[in-house]
Amino acid sequence: MNKSDLKLIAVLERTGGFASAQELHQILRREGDGIGLTTVYRALQSLVDDKIVDLLRREDGEAIYRLCGDTHHHHLVCKGCGNTVEIEGGAIEKWAKTMAEEFGFREVGHTAEIFGICSKC
Amino acid sequence: MNKSDLKLIAVLERTGGFASAQELHQILRREGDGIGLTTVYRALQSLVDDKIVDLLRREDGEAIYRLCGDTHHHHLVCKGCGNTVEIEGGAIEKWAKTMAEEFGFREVGHTAEIFGICSKC
DNA sequence: TCACAAAATGGAAATGATTATCATTTCCAA
DNA sequence: TTGGAAATGATAATCATTTCCATTTTGTGA
Ligand SMILES: [Zn+2]
Ligand SMILES: [Zn+2]
Ligand SMILES: [Zn+2]
Ligand SMILES: [Zn+2]
Numbered sequence A, B: 001m002n003k004s005d006l007k008l009i010a011v012l013e014r015t016g017g018f019a020s021a022q023e024l025h026q027i028l029r030r031e032g033d034g035i036g037l038t039t040v041y042r043a044l045q046s047l048v049d050d051k052i053v054d055l056l057r058r059e060d061g062e063a064i065y066r067l068c069g070d071t072h073h074h075h076l077v078c079k080g081c082g083n084t085v086e087i088e089g090g091a092i093e094k095w096a097k098t099m100a101e102e103f104g105f106r107e108v109g110h111t112a113e114i115f116g117i118c119s120k121c
Numbered sequence C: 001t002c003a004c005a006a007a008a009t010g011g012a013a014a015t016g017a018t019t020a021t022c023a024t025t026t027c028c029a030a
Numbered sequence D: 001t002t003g004g005a006a007a008t009g010a011t012a013a014t015c016a017t018t019t020c021c022a023t024t025t026t027g028t029g030a
Helices: A003-015 A021-030 A037-049 A090-102 B003-015 B021-030 B037-049 B090-102
Strands: A053-057 A063-067 A074-078 A084-087 A106-117 B053-057 B063-067 B074-078 B084-087 B106-117
Touching: A003 A021, A003 A037, A003 A053, A003 A063, A021 A037, A021 A063, A037 A053, A037 A063, A090 A106, A090 B090, A090 B106, A106 B090, B003 B021, B003 B037, B003 B053, B003 B063, B021 B037, B021 B063, B037 B053, B037 B063, B090 B106
Parallel strands: A074 A106, B074 B106
Antiparallel strands: A053 A063, A074 A084, A106 B106, B053 B063, B074 B084
8 A cells, every 4th residue: 555545545535436547647637746647557456456446347348446345335326427326235146146056156256236317417 | 230240140159158359350250251340340339239249348348249138138157168148137127226216316227247167167 | 874675656658459531342222 | 224322341540558667766774
C-alpha cells in the first residue's frame, strides 16, 4: 500500500460509483496531481488484487473500478447516472452452487450484476 | 441474414463453445475461406443484434461469441476447456426483479454467469 | 548524516482488439 | 442489361492497456 494506492482510494471515495482508469487519471490530473497513467493502472491492479476495489466491465469491455466493501457482493447499477448500490446475493450464491453441483463443476465462481434506471433518472 | 452471417453460424456450430472474433477469423482462413476480419466483426455484431449469438467477455475484456438458444438463459462455463452449458436462471430472474423493485429501478436487465472446472478437466 | 540498493514513478513506445473509411464487387429488381 | 443498394475486405485510425526503461524517491544500515 503505497502513496499512489492511497491517492486512488481517495479519488474513488470522492467520486463514488464506477470509473475507468483513464477517467480517474484525468480527474487526478485536473486536480493538479502529476501522476502518470502507468501508475494509475498499477495502483488499480494492486487494489484489485487486495480486494479493495471491484473491477467490472462496461459493455464495450473497458475496465471500470469502484471502491467496495470487504465482503462478497453484487451490484445494482443505474445506466443513467452510474449510481450504484451494493446488494447481497443470497439467492445467487445458492443458485451457483446448485448448478455447479448438478453439472459436476468445481472451483466455481460467478458474476451477477443488475442494471436499470434509478428513480432519480 | 447474408452469406457471411451464415458462414459464422456454421463455424460456431462446428466449434461449439465460445470463441473470439479473431479466433473465428483464423479458423475460417485456415479452412481456405478468404473472408475479411472486418466482415467477421460485422457478421458477429449483426448476429448479436438478432439474438442469434451470445456475446460475453473474457477476463481481459475481449469479446467472445457463442451460438445460443432463442430464450433468455445463463451460462456455466469451464475455465479449462471452454465447455459451456446453457442453464436456466429462475432464481436469478426473481432476485433481479425483487432487488430492482426494492431500490426503485426500472427498465431492468441483468447478467449472471457461473464459471469453474468441469468434471473432464 | 551518508551511501546505496530496492521500490516507485512516469513518459514513450509497443501491443492488440475493435472500428471507421473507402474503393471495389456482388446482388437483384426493373 | 442496367442502375443503385448492399456487401465485402484491405488499410488506416482509435483507444485501452502493457512493456520498457531511465530517473527519482524511499528506507536502511554504517
Ligand atoms: Zn440514475
Ligand atoms: Zn455472489
Ligand atoms: Zn473442462
Ligand atoms: Zn436471467
